[in-house]
Amino acid sequence: MAEAIIDQAATPVADEHHEGHYTSLGLSNMKLAMWLFLGSEVLLFGALISTYLLSKTRFLTELVAGNPEVVAGISNDENAELVNEMITKGSVEPLFDIPFTSLSSFILLMSSLTMVLAHKSVTEGNYKNLRIWLSTTMLLGATFMAGQVYEFTTFYREGLTYDGSLLGTAFYTLTGFHGAHVTGGLIMLGSLIYLSFKGRMQKDRAETVELVGLYWHFVDIVWVLIFTIVYLIH
Amino acid sequence: MQLVKSRTKWLAGAGGLPVGLLLAGCADETKPLNTFNPQGPRAELIDNLIQPIFLIAAVIGVAVVGGAIVLTIKNRVKPDDFDPDDFPAQTHGNPTLEWGWTAAPAVLLAGISVFTVFAIWDLEETNAPGGGIAGGGELDVMVIGQQWWWEYRYDVDGDGFFEDVNGNGVLNTTDEWDPADAEWPLEIALDDDDVSVANEMVIPAGEQIDLSITSRDVIHSFWIPRLNGKRDAVPGRVHSWNFVADTPGEYTGWCTEYCGLSHARMRMNVIALERDEFNRWLANQSRVADIPSEDTEAAAGRQIFQQQCASCHIIWEEGIGQDALYGRDFEAALTAKAAPNLTHFATRSVMAGAIYSTFVGLDANTNDLQPGNRNDRYLDEYLELPSFIPEENDQLGELRWNRPQLKRWIKNAPSQKDMAPEDLRGMPAFPGLTDSELDQLIAYLATLD
Amino acid sequence: MAIVEQEPLALPAGEPSRSARPLGVFSRPRNTTGLKNWLTSVDHKKIGIMYGVASLFFLLWGGVPALLIRLQLARPNQGLLSGDAYNQIFTMHGTVMVFLVVMPMGAAFANYLLPLQIGARDVAFPRINAFSFWVFLAGGIMLNTSWFLGGGPDGGWFNYAPNNGIAYSPGIGIDFWNVALMIAGFGSLTGAVNLITTVLNMRAPGMTWMRLPVFTWMTLVTQFLLLFAIPVLTVAQLLLLFDRRFDGNFFNVAQGADPLLWQHLFWIFGHPEVYLMILPAFGIVSEVIPAFARKPIFGYPFMVFSGIAIGFMGWGVWAHHMFVSGIGPLSVTAFAVATMFIAVPTGVKVLNWMATLWGGKLILNTAMLFSIGLVTQFTLGGLSGVSHAIAPADTQQTDTYYIVAHFHYVLFGGALFGFYSGLYFWWPKAFGYKLNEKIGKWNFWTMVLGFNLTFGPMHILGLQGMPRRMQTYDTSQGFNTWNMWATIGSFILAFATLSILYNALVSYLGWRRAGRPNPGPDPWDARSLEWSIQSPTPEHNFDVTPTVTSLDDWWYHKYQEDENGVLRRVASSKELAQPGNGEGVHLPAPSYWPIIVAFSLPIIGYGLIFSLWLCIPGVFLLLAAMYGWSLEPADDLDQDHHSEPEPELAQTHG
Amino acid sequence: MSTESMAVGDHSTTHDDDHEHHPTAKTYWLTFLALVILTALEVAWSYLGLSGVALVLPLLIMMVIKFAIVAGVFMHLYTDLNILNGHWFTVAFGIAIGLAVSVYVVVFAAFQFNI
Amino acid sequence: MFTWGPKYLIGLSVTAWLAALAYGLVTGGDIVGVLSFGYKGGVGEHLGYTLLMGAFTVLAMLAGVTFATRDGEAETLARLAGTDTVPQVTPPTAPSYWGLLSAFGIACLMLGVALTSVFLYLGIAVIAVVAIEWVALAWSDRATGDPDTNRAIRERMLGPIEVPMLGAVAIAAMMIGVSRVFLAVSKTGAVVAGSIFTILLFGTAVLLAQTDAPRRFISAAVTALAVLVLGGGVVGAIAGEREIHHGEEEHSDDGETGESTEEGLLIDE
Ligand code: HEA
Numbered sequence A: 001m002a003e004a005i006i007d008q009a010a011t012p013v014a015d016e017h018h019e020g021h022y023t024s025l026g027l028s029n030m031k032l033a034m035w036l037f038l039g040s041e042v043l044l045f046g047a048l049i050s051t052y053l054l055s056k057t058r059f060l061t062e063l064v065a066g067n068p069e070v071v072a073g074i075s076n077d078e079n080a081e082l083v084n085e086m087i088t089k090g091s092v093e094p095l096f097d098i099p100f101t102s103l104s105s106f107i108l109l110m111s112s113l114t115m116v117l118a119h120k121s122v123t124e125g126n127y128k129n130l131r132i133w134l135s136t137t138m139l140l141g142a143t144f145m146a147g148q149v150y151e152f153t154t155f156y157r158e159g160l161t162y163d164g165s166l167l168g169t170a171f172y173t174l175t176g177f178h179g180a181h182v183t184g185g186l187i188m189l190g191s192l193i194y195l196s197f198k199g200r201m202q203k204d205r206a207e208t209v210e211l212v213g214l215y216w217h218f219v220d221i222v223w224v225l226i227f228t229i230v231y232l233i234h
Numbered sequence B: 001m002q003l004v005k006s007r008t009k010w011l012a013g014a015g016g017l018p019v020g021l022l023l024a025g026c027a028d029e030t031k032p033l034n035t036f037n038p039q040g041p042r043a044e045l046i047d048n049l050i051q052p053i054f055l056i057a058a059v060i061g062v063a064v065v066g067g068a069i070v071l072t073i074k075n076r077v078k079p080d081d082f083d084p085d086d087f088p089a090q091t092h093g094n095p096t097l098e099w100g101w102t103a104a105p106a107v108l109l110a111g112i113s114v115f116t117v118f119a120i121w122d123l124e125e126t127n128a129p130g131g132g133i134a135g136g137g138e139l140d141v142m143v144i145g146q147q148w149w150w151e152y153r154y155d156v157d158g159d160g161f162f163e164d165v166n167g168n169g170v171l172n173t174t175d176e177w178d179p180a181d182a183e184w185p186l187e188i189a190l191d192d193d194d195v196s197v198a199n200e201m202v203i204p205a206g207e208q209i210d211l212s213i214t215s216r217d218v219i220h221s222f223w224i225p226r227l228n229g230k231r232d233a234v235p236g237r238v239h240s241w242n243f244v245a246d247t248p249g250e251y252t253g254w255c256t257e258y259c260g261l262s263h264a265r266m267r268m269n270v271i272a273l274e275r276d277e278f279n280r281w282l283a284n285q286s287r288v289a290d291i292p293s294e295d296t297e298a299a300a301g302r303q304i305f306q307q308q309c310a311s312c313h314i315i316w317e318e319g320i321g322q323d324a325l326y327g328r329d330f331e332a333a334l335t336a337k338a339a340p341n342l343t344h345f346a347t348r349s350v351m352a353g354a355i356y357s358t359f360v361g362l363d364a365n366t367n368d369l370q371p372g373n374r375n376d377r378y379l380d381e382y383l384e385l386p387s388f389i390p391e392e393n394d395q396l397g398e399l400r401w402n403r404p405q406l407k408r409w410i411k412n413a414p415s416q417k418d419m420a421p422e423d424l425r426g427m428p429a430f431p432g433l434t435d436s437e438l439d440q441l442i443a444y445l446a447t448l449d
Numbered sequence C: 001m002a003i004v005e006q007e008p009l010a011l012p013a014g015e016p017s018r019s020a021r022p023l024g025v026f027s028r029p030r031n032t033t034g035l036k037n038w039l040t041s042v043d044h045k046k047i048g049i050m051y052g053v054a055s056l057f058f059l060l061w062g063g064v065p066a067l068l069i070r071l072q073l074a075r076p077n078q079g080l081l082s083g084d085a086y087n088q089i090f091t092m093h094g095t096v097m098v099f100l101v102v103m104p105m106g107a108a109f110a111n112y113l114l115p116l117q118i119g120a121r122d123v124a125f126p127r128i129n130a131f132s133f134w135v136f137l138a139g140g141i142m143l144n145t146s147w148f149l150g151g152g153p154d155g156g157w158f159n160y161a162p163n164n165g166i167a168y169s170p171g172i173g174i175d176f177w178n179v180a181l182m183i184a185g186f187g188s189l190t191g192a193v194n195l196i197t198t199v200l201n202m203r204a205p206g207m208t209w210m211r212l213p214v215f216t217w218m219t220l221v222t223q224f225l226l227l228f229a230i231p232v233l234t235v236a237q238l239l240l241l242f243d244r245r246f247d248g249n250f251f252n253v254a255q256g257a258d259p260l261l262w263q264h265l266f267w268i269f270g271h272p273e274v275y276l277m278i279l280p281a282f283g284i285v286s287e288v289i290p291a292f293a294r295k296p297i298f299g300y301p302f303m304v305f306s307g308i309a310i311g312f313m314g315w316g317v318w319a320h321h322m323f324v325s326g327i328g329p330l331s332v333t334a335f336a337v338a339t340m341f342i343a344v345p346t347g348v349k350v351l352n353w354m355a356t357l358w359g360g361k362l363i364l365n366t367a368m369l370f371s372i373g374l375v376t377q378f379t380l381g382g383l384s385g386v387s388h389a390i391a392p393a394d395t396q397q398t399d400t401y402y403i404v405a406h407f408h409y410v411l412f413g414g415a416l417f418g419f420y421s422g423l424y425f426w427w428p429k430a431f432g433y434k435l436n437e438k439i440g441k442w443n444f445w446t447m448v449l450g451f452n453l454t455f456g457p458m459h460i461l462g463l464q465g466m467p468r469r470m471q472t473y474d475t476s477q478g479f480n481t482w483n484m485w486a487t488i489g490s491f492i493l494a495f496a497t498l499s500i501l502y503n504a505l506v507s508y509l510g511w512r513r514a515g516r517p518n519p520g521p522d523p524w525d526a527r528s529l530e531w532s533i534q535s536p537t538p539e540h541n542f543d544v545t546p547t548v549t550s551l552d553d554w555w556y557h558k559y560q561e562d563e564n565g566v567l568r569r570v571a572s573s574k575e576l577a578q579p580g581n582g583e584g585v586h587l588p589a590p591s592y593w594p595i596i597v598a599f600s601l602p603i604i605g606y607g608l609i610f611s612l613w614l615c616i617p618g619v620f621l622l623l624a625a626m627y628g629w630s631l632e633p634a635d636d637l638d639q640d641h642h643s644e645p646e647p648e649l650a651q652t653h654g
Numbered sequence D: 001m002s003t004e005s006m007a008v009g010d011h012s013t014t015h016d017d018d019h020e021h022h023p024t025a026k027t028y029w030l031t032f033l034a035l036v037i038l039t040a041l042e043v044a045w046s047y048l049g050l051s052g053v054a055l056v057l058p059l060l061i062m063m064v065i066k067f068a069i070v071a072g073v074f075m076h077l078y079t080d081l082n083i084l085n086g087h088w089f090t091v092a093f094g095i096a097i098g099l100a101v102s103v104y105v106v107v108f109a110a111f112q113f114n115i
Numbered sequence E: 001m002f003t004w005g006p007k008y009l010i011g012l013s014v015t016a017w018l019a020a021l022a023y024g025l026v027t028g029g030d031i032v033g034v035l036s037f038g039y040k041g042g043v044g045e046h047l048g049y050t051l052l053m054g055a056f057t058v059l060a061m062l063a064g065v066t067f068a069t070r071d072g073e074a075e076t077l078a079r080l081a082g083t084d085t086v087p088q089v090t091p092p093t094a095p096s097y098w099g100l101l102s103a104f105g106i107a108c109l110m111l112g113v114a115l116t117s118v119f120l121y122l123g124i125a126v127i128a129v130v131a132i133e134w135v136a137l138a139w140s141d142r143a144t145g146d147p148d149t150n151r152a153i154r155e156r157m158l159g160p161i162e163v164p165m166l167g168a169v170a171i172a173a174m175m176i177g178v179s180r181v182f183l184a185v186s187k188t189g190a191v192v193a194g195s196i197f198t199i200l201l202f203g204t205a206v207l208l209a210q211t212d213a214p215r216r217f218i219s220a221a222v223t224a225l226a227v228l229v230l231g232g233g234v235v236g237a238i239a240g241e242r243e244i245h246h247g248e249e250e251h252s253d254d255g256e257t258g259e260s261t262e263e264g265l266l267i268d269e
């Protein structure tokens, strides 16, 4: 649609000959908009990550200090060992399963690669590979989400409930939000695949793939942050 | 502190006067919350800082507004004289000028900021470690806000109030421990010597009071304008703050952080007394309550109190140890469980978030919410307060126990002050109490001097 | 979200248009007039007008609680409003005024004027533009339905934790505040993306950065502030939502939470917010004053860069709202000093306006008066702002009426005066007739009088110790006199506020009676591009995209300096203006989807408040509508273009 | 932000993908390899049992590098940089990151030190 | 003459009636009460009985209506009306399985009322889907005279709903399936299974992208993956979650606790 408006009436004929359209910066509107949107997402995730860090710190301080409410909030019948370990280490590390989360990170990174390959394929007009890479990206993303489901279930079973502790609330909110973004990306990828099979995702539409890619990579970047800040720096 | 004082003094001398005039009537005794009427060094520090700034602001304001008006009048073109082809000089700007008026305010503000920064740090100054009240040097008071009244806990024996969850009950009178470092939830270790009062804080005049401010539920703000600025009472945090009242007198304040339903009815009273009077007061507060003798009206009242009221209110009596206190740990949700300690209720001049006087002149007998005669009160009368209570046949103008108001309060507190007892916030109504029962209760409360 | 506007989801290039013309709502709306057109329009001018109407309505709607506040406070110990009612009323007053009046009013001017000032045909994403408006309106309506569905929010407009928690505000009012503002905020966010893209990318040839009108610049800064500030508020609101609805612990002190987190998040948003409320008004004044002083804005680069500076510095001062929160003296020091220095760029603006007045030939019509009103009244508010920045002094001032005085001086005396100025200035451009000057002058002078009478005394009240958000006070506190004056003033002010509507009505009738004379393209002999086209603005804006060669390009088409350096008129506006025939111009087609998507959000919102089940149809509708949106080509391929016989141009849009 | 270069930009038109020089597939694969190695390093580092700055700083550095690589190569910020005026993507994103980092670090400091 | 509409509806209504009888009896009603709509005697559990009887009544009435209108069948109607020409009939846009599915949905619903709420929700969901799909289909069948256009219209209307829903279901299936596998195996097992699966996925993709694989090949790969995920998920779900609590890894290393053997069993499955 952008072209409709930018269709600068001053040179209506010339417009038919080149693909790109006049924009002041020589950049595509959609791409610019996507970057602006991502910029605002940076502030969103920044706030969520900060909230998590603060909450975790406060939680640990209280836990180590033995605040009975906080201890009760994280304890269930079976996890005395875990809670003890958290208290003695003064860290949430005992909760985490770093090997598994590393796998998750790896999967998401891999999906970034396949995403960028998808974009490459569409610019080259290789629609078969476009579909293959898009589908792979989507499947990898879904695998990542499966990992999240798994992880949430495990944590929940281990005593980290959403409403029981500050840590639980903050952790599930942050990772849940990231998960929601991944899900959004999956839906976009699904649409691309659908359109591609309908023959509507051709070379001249490469930018759409790129846009979805931008979003996807951004979600990946956020995970890079979460993985390091939340999981590794426990 | 000294530095700022000396520097701001001359500014204040130059600027204070006209600004004072400008806000004429401000330093007026009928305005008990007036911020232009400092009665202690902290408030004075602030006043000295802001007066010259108000002056500067006034000058700039007059210059800009006046300038704009003058320019407008001078340069305006009457519609009849308007000639579309007659243009003013088309100036596009003048970088030198513009840099000038970028730099000038910057320089001015840089100057102001120096004084500001010093003042900020000065206000934070807490007392040097000392020997506690007994040493006559200082008083540590913990100020606890809750919906919608204040509790004051006095550290009489000077051992510090607080234990954090680790049991680190360390003196807050030494350098070693800053209340701000305490771990939540705090438990308040009231020993037998310590004192807890509600709504009215009594302090020795001329001495610095170190406050540790916190809250049981939502955020409140502690503010006695004539003594110092405000500081928020934030649950989960302990904030230090302090003030000095230069002279004996009554200083009122108002909760200034919006805290829900009755935020408008959460006020405070500070009574500054001479040191020896204060000591007298303190000694009295440290006593346990008398138990009324059998078969009196008051004894019946005590009975009712124990049935109906003691679930929330505590009255320390012989045998009830202070550590049997409610609210040894105070948590966010414990709102209603925390009700004013009534051990020496009859010695207070205000009640219920300091919105009512506990004693009134005769003429105000029937008028609720009529504390106008608070202005007629004298401090020695405050001290003699308990003795006014039981008098029969008062003379006009004499003060006595505010029975009607108290009755209304006990019978139906939520009708006197917005509260939500159904959500455990505030005091419930007792529609079942008969008139005579109310009289008995009040007779009992009256013995609590 | 952002991909939905993408055309590629439409038919591939070159595919012939479908012959089908399906029925019902699934065909594209075609109306160019009438209700249906307003509901489905993607025209930035119509959307701008709708923003304006909505925010004027909310101005009255938010003014009614203000008047109730003033009635309640006119005398001590009044019982007009209970504590509970009072709390809801000031909360809604503040919230409505900030989020549903000043912000959308800024958006109204931005929407209407940005494309015109940069010589564009529309904004970058017209349908997203419509969506932004509808989502704002949906949020606004939803917020106000709280009155009927269990009581308004009662946490104050900044809604501090933990008083906003379910334990202390068990009703659903705060959930409405939370969810509805989140929804409205979403509109602001998409609007920001859209408008930034528009300014960056759709300027007419030659419209370089240093040729952008100041209003455009200020709006650009505003939109950047929105872009980055809204998500922070959203996060704060999400935390609150999870706490209130799903038993989260973010502000649960018993679990170790720190309530100051809310304050930080809110004010990281909140302070940029106050600047984004004032900057559009600054922009308006920077257009109006040069036009009626008949000389260019003094120090254009300084005006631009001070605006940018305000935008940046606005991010570094948020904790000045927390001077007494116990954030510690170091933080207080840093934020106090940072805050003071914001007076510097603002001062540059004020003084540059004065310098523009200096030596000008001032035409004192209503628009100009309101602009000068802003310069004077805002300055007073700004100066009290600086006195808050003196942190020790703020410990006396904060949460008193002195603060209330400050922010009404900057918000009403600043933002609203600016907007009124803009309304009088651009009214003929939008509607084709001028507002009555006589009523306008009345409007202005009663406003100045009422305004100062209402809020002036609040300075004194505050310094005398009257706390804000007080349902009532006692005689013993000595607040009686000034409160009475303020109440009297507020009714004068209400009268003044209303009189623009009266003016619009009278002027319209007069204009109709006079046979609808056209005010011409350039009734004020003004400077920027929007005056180079007919009034009211033709649907397609520019017949031919202008090429810009200087700042105030339009002005220099009309006037040129002769050999003596004297300005001479070279042509009249009428001769120069574009005639307004949109032959061959291709406009984006209206669409149902934006409004459908927008109104699916409150369904989810109500679901979050009342029952999660309701979210299911909401999400369903949302997903379906977003899909419908992305499958719908931005252009109506079936629609004939303006006066062009052959219907299909689609193939040119590759 | 010189006015000069913007003025030039004003007359440009969109660059098609053909004109943009996006990296080759090989670059992408190598980038991915680098990311995997960095991730592995990160995990390994976290297992060394360090604490404090020794733990955090290297992890943060690696994190930032990963961030930059993804943004730069996969999201084409490096290549877009070369395009006239293309730095607007970077500007928008950069302002966001700058604001976010500084604002939230200050918040954190305010809580951490509480002075 | 019975066309298939009334036939179907009558069948359904009889089923509903029988189900109501059965339900009433099972939940403690007596036969007279159940047959007499509770006029004499008890009907057992009221809500379910009423719902099922309500369903019967509605279906029976529908059956009556369709019977009376001869199911809107052109030929029959023409014959009834005595006209010579049969009105023009457009062929249906798409073959319709919705009747079948709705019967399934209603059966689920009934089972749900009688047995467990899982079926009830499933039934409601199926019926909702059918209702939307069928109405849209029926409407688009008559939208224009051109079947292609009709199909286009149908897609335009339902695409926005179908595509994201199907996508969501697919993604959800994948997420649930894979996570069930992770949950069933041990902690390390999850990492191993995840790695293998990912590498398989990625490797297949690389292979397919490199070679000029024929279509069939791709389809096979996709099907295999889907089967893997769904099958794994089902197996995992049946196997159930392993005992999750902290420190299991240490335990299994020691090999001395009961859980570790149980875990071993799970992996074996
Ligand atoms: C349009 C909105 C707007 C604007 C523009 C401003 C502008 C400013 N504001 Fe205000 N402010 C609010 C809206 C706004 N404010 C609101 C709504 C609140 C209350 C929120 C709430 O609690 O509900 C608030 C509260 C508020 C506080 C917190 C008070 C408290 O609660 O304790 C502070 C503290 O520093 C402050 C400061 C300032 C300053 C320094 C400016 C500066 O930008 C002003 C700069 C302008 C000038 C100074 C005048 C012109 C300059 C010159 C002529 C040059 C020469 C001047 C000097 C050298 C001094 N404001």
Ligand code: HEA
Pocket (backbone or CB within 6 Å): C059, C060, C061, C062, C063, C064, C066, C067, C069, C070, C090, C091, C093, C094, C095, C097, C098, C101, C102, C155, C156, C157, C158, C404, C408, C411, C412, C415, C416, C454, C467, C468, C469, C470, C471, C490, C493, C494, C495, C497, C498
């Ligand atoms: C742009 C913002 C804006 C504007 C324009 C106003 C306008 C007014 N405001 Fe307010 N105000 C705020 C923003 C604003 N306010 C904010 C943010 C707060 C803080 C809230 C909080 O603490 O949370 C506040 C708080 C506030 C208070 C403090 C309340 C308290 O702390 O207890 C008061 C008290 O007098 C007040 C008064 C007024 C008055 C008299 C007006 C007048 O200008 C209003 C003029 C009147 C009208 C505009 C009405 C005209 C309409 C009619 C006469 C009726 C016709 C009706 C119909 C047709 C439906 N406002």
Ligand code: CUA
Pocket (backbone or CB within 6 Å): B145, B146, B148, B219, B220, B221, B255, B256, B257, B258, B259, B260, B263, B264, B266
């Ligand atoms: Cu307590 Cu306001």
Ligand SMILES: [Cu+2]
Pocket (backbone or CB within 6 Å): C270, C271, C274, C317, C318, C320, C321
């Ligand atoms: Cu601010």
